[in-house]
Amino acid sequence: SQELEQSPQSLIVQEGKNLTINCTSSKTLYGLYWYKQKYGEGLIFLMMLQKGGEEKSHEKITAKLDEKKQQSSLHITASQPSHAGIYLCGARDSGYALNFGKGTSLLVTP
Amino acid sequence: DGGITQSPKYLFRKEGQNVTLSCEQNLNHDAMYWYRQDPGQGLRLIYYSQIVNDFQKGDIAEGYSVSREKKESFPLTVTSAQKNPTAFYLCASSYWPDPPNTGELFFGEGSRLTVL
16 A cells, blocks of 8 residues: 655754655655644645646745656745644545645744 | 534543544535544544445544435544544545546544543
8 A cells, every 4th residue: 555754754943944845655646735734723735746747836835746756845935933833745545535644743933 | 615514623531432523514525534643643544435325444444433324424433442542533525536626635623532
């Protein structure tokens, strides 16, 4: 079955700094979803990538899927306290449900 | 406004009691899902349903039961057979991932169950 490995597990950055979160799949990805979760709340959909080399941006968050479609990165530019939370990548294996990585916990300090 | 509503947000139960978590959606989605989230474990799939009156077990279905009598509703029962039920439970729904739909899951706010 498909496994999604996220790195790093946790991240503490100073406000204004850039950061990158990675998601690596054990199988070819046919759709990679990025979500953000505030502690104790539900997941908020950020963006979905499908094609090799595809890149999407939303405000200061950019996600990219590599050409081989086995790795995705999420990049935050000029981080703000509002970016703090848990970032999770998800992908479909053989069924309709999404498998998720274990998440990357981000803390942004003043 | 369309969305997914989970209730209750917090629930305390004694060991050995069955509890039912509610999940309702008004997004007209066909598929619904239940996940469990534990610290450091990410999300693990309990059950999912693609259509009314049909559902499939996920990776950790033991000790849980579901029903899908209506398109809008997908309640989860945590039975006394579940050995470690204290967790954060998330319900989600989606369209089929067929173009032009991208098939992203929409999540509720979650229900935190604590078994004393």
